[in-house]
Amino acid sequence: MIEQFEEQLHQDLHQFLQSMNEIDARLPECPDVEEKWEQIAKAYIPDGIKEFNDFPSASLGWMMYIGMAVAKFWDAEWEIYSKIDDLYAYMRDKRGYDAMDEYIREDVLLLRGIDYTVLEKLVGECASRVYNALRHQNIEPGTKEAFNAYVSCLHQLYLFGAAMQLNRMGYHMTKMN
Template sequence: MEERIRQDLYQYLLSCGKIDERMPECPDLEDKWPELAQAYLPDGIREFNAYPTVSLGWVMFIGMAMATYWDKDWERYGQTPNIYEQMRNQRGFDCLDEYILEDVLHMKGDGLKQLNDLVAECASRTNNALIHAHLEPGTPEAFKAYVACLHQLYLMGMAVQLKRLGYHMELTD
């Protein structure tokens, strides 16, 4: 399931020019995933049934925020305990997207709308894949698939933001 989601999101974002052909390797951000996932899961699971695309999409925004923090001052942000909770608590879970777009990414106007639409499309594609996987809700398989989807959305958010920040992933000799 995770590989299917990765390929779909990768192809979509590549076709939009939002990521480079070579995905970024950023161990600092990848190593933060288990901590972020553990903190996010109670909120994400609670919201999933009523708002699946929000539950999925917010993690892509978190990936973008983390890439921004990495670029800005990783010595500081990399050591911040409960960084997800700190982001969420700024405006609450329902407005996490607005907080990240406006206060972390400093987006406004058309750029904000376009980035929001991009995340919404990625979340919708991922939710569609989950629906078509025909997993029984509440099962360990469904939980594993959900976490796999969150992981890929986090990584794609990270990749999109790193490219927006001017990092280009190319092979070097």
């Protein structure tokens, strides 16, 4: 059931982001970034769950920003960033949980002006899509199933955040002739 839900999220985000020219048909593969998922999720989930009831789009969307930041770190100076014990806390503690999105857009991705705003709207739309899909699962809040569904949402947003950023940095998975 949860695997099916996560696959549904994957298909929806893939189709949506591809239609926005944010990703290619074939997603980039970046094992280093994917391997950080579990560690980041474990660190993030207590904060994310605490914020979820009042700010579900932020609770979900922040993970997309985190995926983008990790992809940027991978491209820039992975030798340094890969050794940070808690990459999530490293990012969160720069300006606090509430301003983590701004920190990532400004200081990690170096976005200003229209690019800053466009990304904010795009991540907001992705978070809304995922939240809407989650609500339509009719899962009882507070259950193990609800927790697993939330983690599935975060996982897809992290992966697509990373894929978007890799794409923005020029990493494309295309067939070689």
